[in-house]
Amino acid sequence: MIRAKTGISGLDELIGGGMIEGSTVLLSGQSGSGKTIFGLQFLYNGITKYNEPGVFVTLETRPNELRAEAGQFGWDLHILEEKNELVIIDAASNKAGQPTSERYALRRGFDMTMLASEIYRAVEEVKAKRLVIDCISALGIKFSEPSEVRNEIFRISAMLRDERLKVTSLFISEIIEPNSLSRAGVEQFIAQGLITLRLSEVNGALERDLLIWKMKQTPHSLKKHSFKIGKSGIEIATRKSTKTKKS
Numbered sequence: 001m002i003r004a005k006t007g008i009s010g011l012d013e014l015i016g017g018g019m020i021e022g023s024t025v026l027l028s029g030q031s032g033s034g035k036t037i038f039g040l041q042f043l044y045n046g047i048t049k050y051n052e053p054g055v056f057v058t059l060e061t062r063p064n065e066l067r068a069e070a071g072q073f074g075w076d077l078h079i080l081e082e083k084n085e086l087v088i089i090d091a092a093s094n095k096a097g098q099p100t101s102e103r104y105a106l107r108r109g110f111d112m113t114m115l116a117s118e119i120y121r122a123v124e125e126v127k128a129k130r131l132v133i134d135c136i137s138a139l140g141i142k143f144s145e146p147s148e149v150r151n152e153i154f155r156i157s158a159m160l161r162d163e164r165l166k167v168t169s170l171f172i173s174e175i176i177e178p179n180s181l182s183r184a185g186v187e188q189f190i191a192q193g194l195i196t197l198r199l200s201e202v203n204g205a206l207e208r209d210l211l212i213w214k215m216k217q218t219p220h221s222l223k224k225h226s227f228k229i230g231k232s233g234i235e236i237a238t239r240k241s242t243k244t245k246k247s
């Protein structure tokens, strides 16, 4: 089985070496928990370390803000876009009622079929092996029934997993209550993996941690892993060895 390494410090060894190539993992967490940074890091590492071009579909953050967010960690998205190794699909400007000059964008209204075809076009153009959708919760507003959301997300996920494309994908989902796994409460059933990022208050300060709830065909960690966002992005704390020396 081929694994797509996230390259995120400390994570791959918790999930059997990386995400299964061509699978879809759902990354869920409340606002500010680090989801967008995680997604950027997964794509940036894929391109620069593992030679896997990527596509970032942004539904809430406009592309220039995304480039700026990545820039603070030294990840220059612009260069990768110029080299045709990265495509950002702007599905945020239109929603915000703003014009866009992006090469890949949803311009006239929001439509799932158009989004799917724009994704297909971008994936083909750069021969993408990785994709991030940030965030699928933003798709939910259009649909009243959770089952409709599920069907649409399922269609996109199936397209990406298809043998012809085989794109390893991260679907980001924003949750409101820390205890629900995803906003629509359905997305996690269609993903091959589920990772949550959390912020919790401990003794008057916020702490970050990551949990792996599901990772098909993988014996994965079931522990709570604290992490920090440092100069080079997300870093998961390595546990101190509790083994005692044999005498």
Ligand SMILES: Nc1ncnc2c1ncn2[C@@H]1O[C@H](COP(=O)(O)OP(=O)(O)O)[C@@H](O)[C@H]1O
Pocket: 029, 030, 031, 032, 033, 034, 035, 036, 037, 038, 072, 073, 229, 230, 231
């Ligand atoms: N350069 C940085 N160094 C450390 N932490 C940062 C930096 N930039 C952002 N953060 C932290 O990351 C959070 C935003 O992360 P983000 O991935 O955008 O969250 P989400 O997408 O889950 O809403 C900020 O609220 C801040 O706590």
Ligand SMILES: [Mg+2]
Pocket: 035, 036, 134
């Ligand atoms: Mg975000």
